[in-house]
Amino acid sequence: MKVIYPGSFDPITKGHLDIIKRISNLFSEVIIGVFVNSSKNQWFSSEERVKLIEKVLEVEKLNNVKVIKFTGLLVDYIENENIDILVRGLRAVSDYEYELQVNLTNQVLTNKKFETIFLTASREYLYLSSSIVKEVALNNGNLLQFIPSVIINDIKGKAQIIIDGRKK
Numbered sequence: 001m002k003v004i005y006p007g008s009f010d011p012i013t014k015g016h017l018d019i020i021k022r023i024s025n026l027f028s029e030v031i032i033g034v035f036v037n038s039s040k041n042q043w044f045s046s047e048e049r050v051k052l053i054e055k056v057l058e059v060e061k062l063n064n065v066k067v068i069k070f071t072g073l074l075v076d077y078i079e080n081e082n083i084d085i086l087v088r089g090l091r092a093v094s095d096y097e098y099e100l101q102v103n104l105t106n107q108v109l110t111n112k113k114f115e116t117i118f119l120t121a122s123r124e125y126l127y128l129s130s131s132i133v134k135e136v137a138l139n140n141g142n143l144l145q146f147i148p149s150v151i152i153n154d155i156k157g158k159a160q161i162i163i164d165g166r167k168k
């Protein structure tokens with residue numbers, strides 16, 4: 001089955017990677033969908049976010065996983081690419097409320113039959129979000145617990161650019 005795991009991934013964290021590994025064991029074809037436009041305060045362009053994910057996938061040798069970026073409605077992509085399942089991760093109750101709203105909206109927006117499945121975050125990553133990673137990076141904290149080591153320097157480099165920009 002072909003599944004899509006969409007998100008902003010700004011940047012990819014160990015929490016995201018945990019979900020990716022788990023679904024790559026369950027399904028034959030996994031597509032990580034990077035939203036080009038997001039209302040969130042973004043550090044990385046969509047191209048940069050895709051590159052960071054590709055770096056991680058290469059190290060992890062997840063051969064049935066690929067990454068794409070997309071604009072427009074997720075349901076349109078799902079329809080055009082014949083995707084069977086949409087995967088999202090759930091951390092706190094707040095995630096659930098938002099996800100339920102998006103899920104119900106998706107059902108109204110398309111006639112295509114697909115299921116959305118939710119994987120609960122693993123205990124060690126329940127607290128982890130891309131925003132937390134950015135906050136830690138800005139304050140020069142140790143990122144090893146939060147993001148795959150292969151991208152640590154990229155995140156540190158971007159944090160420095162942001163810090164320098166704020167000084168101006």
Ligand code: ADP
Nearest residue numbers: 006007008009015016088089090121125128129
């Ligand atoms: P979005 O901008 O769509 O919320 P994110 O990049 O923040 O995208 O996250 C993508 C998906 O991964 C979402 O379903 C989110 O709930 C899930 N996710 C984010 N962090 C974690 C984590 N630490 N553990 C499990 N799932 C997570």
